[in-house]
Amino acid sequence: xxxxxxxxxxxxxxxxxxxxxxxxxxxNHDAMxxxxxxxxxxxxxxxxxxxxxxxxxxxxxxxxxxSREKKESFPLTVTSAQKNPxxxxxxxxxxxxxxxxxxxxxxxxxxx
Amino acid sequence: xxxxxxxxxxxxxxxxxxxINCTYTDSSSTYLYWYKQEPxxxxxxxxxxxxxxxxxxxxxxxxxxxxxxxxxSLRIADTQTGDSAIYFCAEKGPGRRALTFGSGTRLQVQP
Numbered sequence: 001x002x003x004x005x006x007x008x009x010x011x012x013x014x015x016x017x018x019x020x021x022x023x024x025x026x027x028n029h030d031a032m033x034x035x036x037x038x039x040x041x042x043x044x045x046x047x048x049x050x051x052x053x054x055x056x057x058x059x060x061x062x063x064x065x066x067s068r069e070k071k072e073s074f075p076l077t078v079t080s081a082q083k084n085p086x087x088x089x090x091x092x093x094x095x096x097x098x099x100x101x102x103x104x105x106x107x108x109x110x111x112x
Numbered sequence: 113x114x115x116x117x118x119x120x121x122x123x124x125x126x127x128x129x130x131x132i133n134c135t136y137t138d139s140s141s142t143y144l145y146w147y148k149q150e151p152x153x154x155x156x157x158x159x160x161x162x163x164x165x166x167x168x169x170x171x172x173x174x175x176x177x178x179x180x181x182x183x184x185s186l187r188i189a190d191t192q193t194g195d196s197a198i199y200f201c202a203e204k205g206p207g208r209r210a211l212t213f214g215s216g217t218r219l220q221v222q223p
Contacts, residue, residue, distance in 0.1 A: 004154075006154075031209070033210055033211075035213075040120060040215055040216075041215055042116075042118075042200065042213045042214050042215040042216050043155075043200070043213040044213075045210050045212075048209065048210050050209060056209075058210065090154055090155065092155075094211075097142060097143040097204045098143065098160075098162070100157040101145075101155075101157065101211060103154035103155040103156070104154050105152075105153055105154045106152070106153065106154050108152075
């Protein structure tokens, strides 16, 4: 089946550690996105990539980094510089405005 | 900048109609979307409407767009308990390469 796979589903991190969230797609979409979801705040854009080896900052990129070495993969690293990393993280892939943006099932990150 | 606003909570009885409202600020928005999120899951597209349309109907779902007031609504007819979820309004403007989402409306359907 075509879709987006995020892993792990739950992730615990100690303060001061970096952690990488995985996002893989087999939809052959050029554009991929990372959103952060907090209760009552909806989805906020962290980073997006329109094409391999290129990515752009979203609205809340501070404390995060990404790479796009392959079309299928868009991993997100939450660094120790991110002051409040506990959240639900969603990855998406999208072909354009008159099509559906497909979302993964999300990763819930908790800092302990 | 772009902003999309929704009320946070709506409670209805099973069998009633639900109306979820959304306002947006970007008058150049070209597409507007409704997504559904079930607990602990990703988002699923319900429907979308192009900005030159006023209404779109798809089975139990009716989307109304008032461009003058920048108001979008989603009506769910004969609401079922399985419709309980968070509903997100999103918009795509010509100047942005990503969707802008509202805060989401939690729909609770009481039996």
